[in-house]
Amino acid sequence: MIDKINLEQLPQEDLFGPGNVGCKGCAAAIAGRQAMKVLRERTMITIPASCMATLGGNNRRTTWKIPFYHTLFECAPAVSSGIRAALEVQGIKNVNVVSWGGDAGSADIGFQALSGAAERNEDIFHVCYDNEMYMNTGGQTGSQTPKTALTSNAFLGKPTNKKNMLAIMEVHGIGYVASASIAFPADLMAKLKKAASRKGFSYIHILAPCFRGWGIPSDQTVEFARRAVYCGLWELYEVEDGIRKRTVEPQLIPVKDYIFPQKRFSKISAEEINRLQQQVDDYYGKVGK
């Protein structure tokens, strides 16, 4: 079982959050706040082009209270690798070096640098906050967009499946891979703490709904992150040194309770819903606990 985080004992001061220029109800900001509760002051963060890069600062103002480096789209893990090397040369120890990308900056445009850093087993960790489309540029389709979801350039719905980034990162042979959700802060923070405590490369993939892209009310951001887990479509687990553990047991609510209220799935067919439900049923039946 993953180490528990006692939410009440966490520091009250926010190292990210107040004054950010994100949309109201932004899940990326929630993920950032939750992360900084456990990563704390001795952290340096690199962020490629993404909502997160924009909402965290502009010109000479920032909401981060740690060193924050806005990188080019393709190279946040490479920049983090360089920062770690520079810290080592200077003999500076005990610093969390984090690259934090969106789904585009991690799974698509930024994948080369991410894969390279993982292969070299750099002593950094990468966080992918996944809102399942390119929301910083108007909601285009990406590899993390689920099948049938409507986007600004997929008017009939995306025809192909979501790329399994966690599996791809796992086969890089890195020490720690985990999925997380903003709706389960204790689980998310425990995984970040574990990634920070380990030597070598770690990867954490956070599902962070975007209410604008998903077509849900702004106050439902956390609720839909929760439903994604409870319906079984977003499994919370970790793979530590090759050992896989599920960290939150889903209640297995009907998949349609997660899918139907989202406007991005307004053209999904009954057959596709049944297929997803069957997929979940088969998966949890076979994998078990």
Added chain:
Amino acid sequence: MAKELPIVPTATPGSLAEISAASSWREYRPEIQEPGKVNPKVLFFCPEGALFHEEGIIAVDLSVCKGCGICAVESDGIVMVPEYTGVLGIFGVKEGSK
């Protein structure tokens, strides 16, 4: 702050909070009506860090709150109330707003 960390000489940490204009366009604001019923876990769901606790009581910093309503959905004891309850103009715009 850890002073030995190299500081990138551009931005002032946390300075965006000083110029937050969220309250100027917020349509609804959270009101804590029953403090005893508020779930402390809701502190971790606020995107802005607008919720904080002071001597065990959870309060809202309205200078940074954007009025998303997540706190009211995720916890009992909090309700969203309209910022403006007066007469709306013919275009549904509150009087006096630009």
